[in-house]
Amino acid sequence: xxxxxxxxxxxxxxxxxxxxxxxxxxxxxxxxxxxxxxxxxxxxxxxxxxxxxxxxxxxxxxxxxxxxxxxxxxxxxxxxxxxxxxxxxxxxxxxxxxxxxxxxxxxxxxxxxxxxxxxxxxxxxxxxxxxxxxxxxxxxxxxxxxxxxxxxxxxxxxxxxxxxxxxxxxxxxxxxxxxxxxxxxxxxxxxxxxxxxxxxxxxxxxxxxxxxxxxxxxxxxxxxxxxxxxxxxxxxxxxxxxxxxxxxxxxxxxxxxxxxxxxxxxxxxxxxxxxxxxxxxxxxxxxxxxxxxxxxxxxxxxxxxxxxxxxxxxxxxxxxxxxxxxxxxxxxxxxxxxxxxxxxxxxxxxx
Numbered sequence: 001x002x003x004x005x006x007x008x009x010x011x012x013x014x015x016x017x018x019x020x021x022x023x024x025x026x027x028x029x030x031x032x033x034x035x036x037x038x039x040x041x042x043x044x045x046x047x048x049x050x051x052x053x054x055x056x057x058x059x060x061x062x063x064x065x066x067x068x069x070x071x072x073x074x075x076x077x078x079x080x081x082x083x084x085x086x087x088x089x090x091x092x093x094x095x096x097x098x099x100x101x102x103x104x105x106x107x108x109x110x111x112x113x114x115x116x117x118x119x120x121x122x123x124x125x126x127x128x129x130x131x132x133x134x135x136x137x138x139x140x141x142x143x144x145x146x147x148x149x150x151x152x153x154x155x156x157x158x159x160x161x162x163x164x165x166x167x168x169x170x171x172x173x174x175x176x177x178x179x180x181x182x183x184x185x186x187x188x189x190x191x192x193x194x195x196x197x198x199x200x201x202x203x204x205x206x207x208x209x210x211x212x213x214x215x216x217x218x219x220x221x222x223x224x225x226x227x228x229x230x231x232x233x234x235x236x237x238x239x240x241x242x243x244x245x246x247x248x249x250x251x252x253x254x255x256x257x258x259x260x261x262x263x264x265x266x267x268x269x270x271x272x273x274x275x276x277x278x279x280x281x282x283x284x285x286x287x288x289x290x291x292x293x294x295x296x297x298x299x300x301x302x303x304x305x306x307x308x309x310x311x312x313x314x315x316x317x318x319x320x321x322x323x324x325x326x327x328x329x330x331x332x333x334x335x336x337x338x339x340x341x342x343x344x345x346x347x348x349x350x351x
Contacts, residue, residue, distance in 0.1 A: 017030060039314060040280060040313060040314040041314070042089075042090055042282065042312040042313045042314060042315065043081050043082075043090065044079050044081050044082070044087075044089045044090050044282060044310065044312035044313070045079055045080045045081040045310075045312065046296040046297070046299055046301065046309070046310060046311065046312065046315070047077075047079050047080055047088070047309060047310045048301045048303065048307065048308070048309045048310075049077050049307065049308045049309070050304075050307050051119065051304075051305070051306035051307050051308070054075060054096060055160075057075060058075060058096060058098045058158075058160060061073055061075065061098060062098055062100050062158065067099065067100070067103040067104065067105060068106075071105070071106060072097060072105055073097065073098050073099070073105075074095040074096065074097045074098075074163060075095055075096050075098075076093070076094070076095040077094040077095055077096070077308060079310060085168075086167070087168045088164075088284050088310050089168075089282035089283075089284065089310055089312060089313070090168065090282060090312070090313070091166065091168050091169040091172075091282060091332045091335075092164055092165070092166065092167075092168065092169070092261075092282060092284055092330065092331075092332060093112075093163070093164065093165040093166075093167040093168060094162065094163065094164050094165075094284050094308065094310075095162075095163045096119070096160055096161070096162060096163070096308075097116075097151075097160065097161055097162075097163050098158055098159075098160050099124055099151055099152070099153040099158070099159050099160075100153060100158050101153055101154075101155055101156050101157060101158070102153065102154075103152070103153050104150065104151070104152045104184050104185060105150055105151040105152070106150055106180070106181070106184040106185075107127075107148055107149065107150035107180070107181035107183065107184060107185055107186045108148070108149070108150075108178065108179060108180045108181055109146050109147055109148045109149065109178070109179055109181075110145070110146070110176070110177060110178040110179070111145050111146055111170055111175055111176055111177040111178070112145060112165045112166055112167045112170045112176065113142075113143065113144060113145045113165065113166050113214065113258045113259075113260050113261055114142075114143040114149075114163060114164070114165045115140065115141070115142060115143070115163070115164045115165070115257075115258075115261060115263055115330055116135075116139075116140070116141040116142075116143070116161045116162070116163060117138075117139070117140055117141075117161060117162045117164070117263075117286055117328050117330075118135045118136060118137050118138060118139045118141075118159070118160075118161045118222075119137065119160050119161055119162055119286065119306045120137060120158065120159065120160040120161075120306070121135075121137070121153075121155065121157050121158055121159035121160060122134070122135060122136040122137065122155060122159065123135075123153065123154055123155020123156070123157070123159065124151060124152065124153040124154070124155060124159035125151070125152060125154070126141055126143070126149060126150070126151045127148075127149060127150050127151075127152075127185070127186055127188060128141075128142075128143055128144075128147050128148070128149050128218045129147045129148055129149075129186075130148075130186060130187065130188060130189045130190050131188065131190040131192070131194055131195055131218075132188050132192050133192070133218060133219035134192070135159060135161065136221070136222065137222065138221075138222025138223075138225070138226065138288055138328075139219060139220065139221050139222050140219075140220040140222070140225065140248055140263060140265075140328065141161075141218060141219050141220070142214060142215055142217075142218045142219075142220075142257050142258060143218065144212045144214035144215075144218070144258060145212060145214070145258075145260075146177075146212070147212075148181060148186050149186075150181070150184065150185050150186055152185065162284075162286050162308060164261065164284050164330040166260045166261050166332065169260060169332060169335070170260075195216055195217050195218060195219070196217055196219070198216070199215075199216045199217045199251045199252065200217050200251060202251070204251070204252055208252060210250075210252050210253070212259075213250075213253075213258065213259040214250065214257065214258040214259070215248075215249070215250035215251065215252070215257045215258065216250070216251070216252055217250075217251055220248055222288075225246075225248070225265050226265075226326070228246060229244055229246060229265060229266070229267045229326070230267075232244050232246060232267075233267055233269065238268075238269055238272060240274065240275040240346070241274050241275050241276075241277035241318075241319075241346055242266055242274070242277070242319075243266050243267055243268040243269060243272050243274065243319070243321075244266060244267040244268075244269070245264055245265070245266035245267075246264060246265055246266070247262060247263070247264045248262070248263045248264065248265070255334070256333070256334040258334065259334055259335075259338065260332060260334060260335055261330055261331070261332055261334065262330070262331060262332075262333045262334050263328065263329065263330045264328070264329050265288075265326065265327070265328055265329075266326070266327050266329070267324065267325070267326055268290070268292055268319060268320070268321035268324070268325045268326075268327065269321070269324055270321065270322065270323045270324050271321075271322065272292075272319070272320060272321045272325075273318075273320045274318045274319040274320055275318060275346065275347055275348065275349060276316050276317065276318045276346075276347035277316070277317060277318065277344065277345070277346055277347065278314050278315055278316045278317065278344065278345050279313070279314070279333070279342065279343065279344040279345070280313050280314050280336050280341060280342050280343055280344075281313055281331040281332050281333040281336050281342065282310070282311065282312050282313040282331060282332065283310070283311045283329045283330065283331040284308065284309075284310055284329065284330050284331070285303075285308065285309050285310070285311065285327050285328065285329045286306070286307070286308050286327070286328045286329075287303045287304060287305055287306065287307045287308075287309075287325065287326075287327055287328075288305065288306075288326040288327065288328055289305065289324065289325055289326040290304075290305070290321055290323045290324050290325025290326065291303065291304040291305075291321070291322065291323060291325060292319065292320055292321030292322065292323075292325045292327075293319075293320050293321075294309060294311065294317055294318070294319050294320075295317060295318045295320075296311055296312075296315055296316075296317040297315060297316060297317070316347070
């Protein structure tokens with residue numbers, strides 16, 4: 001039986017590590033010393049962006065910079081843990097985009113997937129790969145990766161929406177690509193409403209094969225989604241953690257709207273006091289109706305209409321509402337599930 005090697009003194013170990021460094025090597029036992037790997041610990045912080053506080057800055061941005069100069073006039077929501085990095089969570093980007101009357105946000109495409117959730121105004125539209133969808137408050141709009149898209153506002157008032165993109169995740173994989181169209185606005189070669197007509201009636205064209213794994217329906221009107229929540233509420237008791245929660249799905253697969261991000265809409269009935277919950281995915285929430293609060297660890301965040309807040313991954317939290325409230329949310333759960341990494345944990349009232 002071999003005898004254990006004698007323990008080197010600190011000076012020998014330090015000299016050894018320096019020699020390793022010169023070879024672009026590191027010692028695992030040193031790098032992992034004192035590190036708890038028993039569960040995830042997201043560096044992201046809980047955060048809240050109050051719409052009432054941000055709205056004056058959006059107005060000022062509208063006065064200071066023209067749409068042509070900005071390309072996209074967006075105020076980016078930066079997590080306090082990542083100042084200057086344009087990240088709302090470790091993996092998600094979020095920002096508020098303003099398009100003023102008569103403005104065009106020029107056409108381009110990129111390898112990131114983008115979600116839009118309209119917070120204010122109507123009369124603007126977004127065009128995705130030759131089809132136009134008009135935007136109203138509460139509408140959810142998908143821009144699949146590498147899809148040509150532009151926006152325009154033909155109303156007499158401003159339109160504001162929440163952008164959520166998987167940019168940090170795509171950037172981590174070193175796969176960010178971007179291309180500008182040769183014209184500010186793409187040609188609209190399909191009639192309005194064509195995608196919902198073809199794919200939104202519980203039917204698919206025979207032989208249909210999706211090209212990117214994203215939903216062929218890129219606009220989900222709020223009226224229809226809110227009605228589905230109300231129907232669920234009439235027939236189903238609220239979940240102890242989520243209230244009444246529904247996912248936006250790709251009608252061709254029944255799965256998430258895109259391969260990298262999923263979106264949900266949930267109703268918290270008046271008096272709802274949710275049980276604690278955590279999951280590996282991080283989430284960006286936007287309040288649509290009502291007021292409530294979220295307790296994340298020892299911190300309680302009060303939210304109201306159009307406020308945006310973040311729950312980092314694997315962070316214990318609980319939702320509550322004193323009046324009927326509706327929340328929209330986006331997370332990278334589809335990636336976790338595809339890789340077999342997603343897990344959740346529920347806590348009882350005494351847990």
